[in-house]
């Protein structure tokens with residue numbers, strides 16, 4: 001059955017229920033993707049400047065081929081012996097600090113964060129978890145408590161174990177060496193210890209992508225990591241968005257931020273759209289978890305998923321995609337900085353590698369967020385064939401996070417269009 005756009009919208013509500021979100025005032029119906037390009041049902045071509053799941057490009061031939069080959073050979077689960085999962089974990093952990101030597105594969109980042117929280121409980125014997133107040137880490141009953149904006153009126157009473165600290169904001173509340181953030185976390189640790197909950201872990205995305213990717217300098221997480229360790233807790237780095245070379249300077253953003261996490265969480269780009277997530281930790285931590293909880297995941301780590309994930313690692317390496325992210329990211333930042341000199345509405349330019357964007361404000365002195373304008377800009381860009389989004393506490397930060405093969409020419413098309421859209425929006 002082929003539906004028109006309005007039928008698709010109506011049938012989504014009829015068949016999927018209310019509050020199923022879509023992007024844009026006029027949702028897009030994509031039917032095809034290739035590299036950094038997408039096509040809608042009318043054959044219109046769009047430049048994808050947003051999607052990080054097709055990390056090595058939409059329908060990447062190496063990944064498609066790996067999936068097809070393994071799917072036409074065998075697909076079972078991890079209760080049977082299989083080389084694929086071992087080869088993959090060995091290669092993945094081989095890119096990390098030696099302490100991160102053991103992994104559990106899942107199907108989503110939410111499941112992986114759920115395991116990470118339970119690992120912290122198994123190791124510390126405590127349940128108190130700290131996160132920032134503008135983040136998102138997933139949707140299980142436990143993990144959804146980490147999103148302050150989500151904290152529901154229901155939730156099995158789990159909310160009592162969670163505490164929040166102000167998300168870092170390099171534009172409005174500079175904290176150039178991270179000691180301010182560390183002090184806030186230390187205060188919450190004390191509060192958890194005093195009320196008898198005890199402190200188990202701090203969970204952060206090392207580059208704070210959901211929070212609006214503040215311009216924290218390299219090494220910024222060191223003070224907070226010290227505070228966490230001093231209190232006997234665990235540092236969980238959720239690299240679901242920041243990992244696999246996104247920031248351009250390192251394969252893993254925690255390296256950029258100067259720390260080695262106790263537990264690392266992976267997802268989204270891991271298998272280019274095939275559903276794969278994972279938790280990586282030291283084998284003693286994994287042992288404590290596996291002794292405390294019986295854990296089996298029917299689909300996690302299946303041979304097809306491992307083949308897809310392995311192909312992503314190979315593609316990142318053979319195509320030098322981390323270096324590409326660095327080069328194109330530098331170019332993007334300089335184009336954005338030039339746009340900021342021209343457009344008063346751009347209050348701040350941020351990013352590293354292929355996560356970059358700008359915060360839009362109505363007044364550079366008060367830094368009042370231009371949230372409505374930001375919304376209009378991303379909708380207009382969509383009509384011009386450029387796909388990106390917005391995020392941050394005030395939803396006024398342009399979020400640009402394209403597939404990793406994004407080129408300088410692609411960036412120029414994006415910024416030439418943005419320049420024109422900003423010029424017209426201000427007339």
Ligand SMILES: Cc1ncc(COP(=O)(O)O)c(C=O)c1O
Pocket residue numbers: 107108109110111113136137138139205210238240241267268277
């Ligand atoms: C940082 C971060 N962690 C975890 C998740 C959850 O991943 P998933 O949707 O695969 O469960 C997300 C999803 O947006 C995320 O941004």
